[in-house]
Amino acid sequence: MSHKFSGGCDHIKTHSEHDPIDNHTCHCSVCKSVTGQATTHVAFFNHADVAVDNEAGLKRQPFNANNPDGPLELCTCGECGTPIMLNDKQNRIRAIVPNLMGYDAGFPAASYHAFFDPAAGVAKPDDGREVFEGLQPSFVWPEGS
Known part of the structure; x- marks a missing residue:
């Protein structure tokens, strides 16, 4: 069955029929540390909008080594x-990094830059997308359960 968005690996598949609620290029130090990338394309979906076909097969670890009890966990x-x-x-939420999590190149492009730190010593992006020091101001975290 075809899905609007799908990814994963040979052992665990994820998919969503819904658009992301936020889609940005992240400049934060945690993403840089975890991915090894200078910037990371990150898409947030409402938690219930991303289905996982084999949750029991996931290995879960803290996303932020400096905040191991934080709310986000990296699932591999x-x-x-x-x-x-x-x-x-x-x-x-559930977050997807399209280029690392099995999503195809047709995934929608990030719409803005998040967590850009001018003190980090890198040039401010000049690709025409807005640049913020956090998530875009209009983003509202969904209710959890």
């Missing part, structure tokens, strides 16, 4: 180690 495949998603333990 317990068999092959592929990153599958970021899960919010408060059930607000």
